[in-house]
Amino acid sequence: MMKKLILYLLPLLFVISCKPGGGRNSGLSAPDSVLNQGALEVSGQAMNEIIENISSPVEIAALMKRVGAPFSNKYLATTDNVSNFNTAYQQAFNLGIYGADLGYLNMYNKTSSVLNYLTAIKKLSDDVQVGQFFDFTTLKRLATNNQNLDSLMYISVHSFNQMDKYLRENKRGNLSALIIAGAYIEGLYLATQVAKERDFEDLTDRIGEQKTILGYLMIILKNYSSDPYFAKLIASMEELNASYADVKITYETGEPQAVEKDGMLTIVQKDVSIVHINKEQLNGIIAVTEKVRNDLISL
Amino acid sequence: MRKIFASLVMILVAGTFAIRAQSAADLVDICRTSAGDDATYLKDFPVELEAAKPNEKAPMAKFSMILSKNTKYRFSICTSETSEGKAVLQLYDENKLMGSTYNSSTGKDYHSIDLNCTKTGIYHVFISFQDGKAGSAVGILSFIEKL
Numbered sequence A: 001m002m003k004k005l006i007l008y009l010l011p012l013l014f015v016i017s018c019k020p021g022g023g024r025n026s027g028l029s030a031p032d033s034v035l036n037q038g039a040l041e042v043s044g045q046a047m048n049e050i051i052e053n054i055s056s057p058v059e060i061a062a063l064m065k066r067v068g069a070p071f072s073n074k075y076l077a078t079t080d081n082v083s084n085f086n087t088a089y090q091q092a093f094n095l096g097i098y099g100a101d102l103g104y105l106n107m108y109n110k111t112s113s114v115l116n117y118l119t120a121i122k123k124l125s126d127d128v129q130v131g132q133f134f135d136f137t138t139l140k141r142l143a144t145n146n147q148n149l150d151s152l153m154y155i156s157v158h159s160f161n162q163m164d165k166y167l168r169e170n171k172r173g174n175l176s177a178l179i180i181a182g183a184y185i186e187g188l189y190l191a192t193q194v195a196k197e198r199d200f201e202d203l204t205d206r207i208g209e210q211k212t213i214l215g216y217l218m219i220i221l222k223n224y225s226s227d228p229y230f231a232k233l234i235a236s237m238e239e240l241n242a243s244y245a246d247v248k249i250t251y252e253t254g255e256p257q258a259v260e261k262d263g264m265l266t267i268v269q270k271d272v273s274i275v276h277i278n279k280e281q282l283n284g285i286i287a288v289t290e291k292v293r294n295d296l297i298s299l
Numbered sequence B: 001m002r003k004i005f006a007s008l009v010m011i012l013v014a015g016t017f018a019i020r021a022q023s024a025a026d027l028v029d030i031c032r033t034s035a036g037d038d039a040t041y042l043k044d045f046p047v048e049l050e051a052a053k054p055n056e057k058a059p060m061a062k063f064s065m066i067l068s069k070n071t072k073y074r075f076s077i078c079t080s081e082t083s084e085g086k087a088v089l090q091l092y093d094e095n096k097l098m099g100s101t102y103n104s105s106t107g108k109d110y111h112s113i114d115l116n117c118t119k120t121g122i123y124h125v126f127i128s129f130q131d132g133k134a135g136s137a138v139g140i141l142s143f144i145e146k147l
Helices: A002-018 A044-051 A057-066 A088-107 A111-127 A136-143 A149-169 A174-199 A201-222 A228-243 A279-296 B002-034
Strands: A246-253 A257-261 A266-268 A272-276 B040-049 B061-067 B071-079 B087-093 B096-100 B114-115 B121-129 B135-146
Touching: A057 A088, A057 A174, A057 B135, A088 A111, A088 A149, A088 A174, A088 A228, A088 A266, A111 A136, A111 A149, A136 A149, A149 A174, A149 A228, A149 B040, A174 A228, A174 A279, A201 A228, A201 A246, A201 A272, A201 A279, A228 A279, A257 A272, A272 A279, B002 B040, B002 B071, B002 B135, B040 B061, B040 B121, B071 B087, B071 B121, B087 B114, B087 B135, B096 B114, B121 B135
Parallel strands: A266 B114
Antiparallel strands: A246 A272, A257 A266, B040 B135, B061 B121, B071 B114, B071 B135, B087 B096, B087 B121
16 A cells, blocks of 8 residues: 555656645745736746846946055945844845945955845845755855855855746745845945045946936836835936936947957857946936935835 | 655755755856856846747847946857757847847857947847747856956
8 A cells, every 4th residue: 555655646746746836935925015916017937037247246346456446444335234124125125235245345355244134134145045055164165265256256146136037926926026136236336435535437328328227217117106115116217217317328329349269269259339428427326426425225 | 765755855855955045156156257267147047048949039038137238248159068959149239139148140159249438338148049949048147348
């Protein structure tokens, strides 16, 4: 009898365990308050299409490093308040904030300061029920030993990608949007704080072109505008958007060229986006970003 | 007998989970490593597609992303060892084909393509399998340098 039972059960178990999405995370549940409710103005598919790589702390930190901006701890958000974030919305938004700060620290190899941010991120990711994607133990070991910084960077970025993917696939795209918004505003804050202290032409250009990216982010956030938390967030981001009103971006077109060298194929793009931004506009953006970011981390 | 049964079930469940998790994660890790020492991982695009049906186009997976000007990116593609078909990654700017890891006129394959991006905006990556075969693969977007 038992043998027969085993024979029947084994294939069934195999099928169940191989079912897509039936992995280690499927048993988790989210509070109803953070599940997407009602119809979205932009379809889920379109949101997924827009949302990839909207804000990359790695890129903005790399630019700061390349222009020769020195590292500064004073730009970073304090981790002292991490236990004060009580709602899933606050936790997700500040997860993005700390994620951007972690990218900045990693890019400058400041592993001694990384631990506080890893701990804060671990707590918030657990609070939002995506802590299973954040390999805190490995990251802590890498940071503590000051070894294998490439792996530290990779695991950090990959963890955030996994969290983002999981949230979107589990009807919690609103929290994913908040993580992205947090990372975006902190990345812009870091860049503008550097620009506030010294002129870097490349950085000014990068800050100016955020007009385009901010536009995409606003589309995503406005899908959740019926929620009071999002309504406040959008109002703040609209203030930031308004500071970009006079920044102009023009385009020149051309055909891309493919260049093969040593077996590597490089596409040299001939389309160009040109940012037109003056000092006054830049100063306005710096001031508004600072205000908006400081307001939002305590929202 | 019950103990054997329980042990069998535990081994089976643990084993199947481990195999699946390892293969997916490993392919991402292998692919991002093969992108080169100068590449910093940004995103991965896992793909699993069925074979094309008769008289139909090869299935494709689409991923859209924002890329920034004055930045060099690398798009790498790695086909799973168990895949029937070989994966092809194509990069589009709006509707304009920028490049592909497979040149159909020469039959040449590239493991990756670099993009010297000069325009901030939305770009699209399409991943499919040669000859419409079924397969699984992962594409990796890496940051190389600010130009």
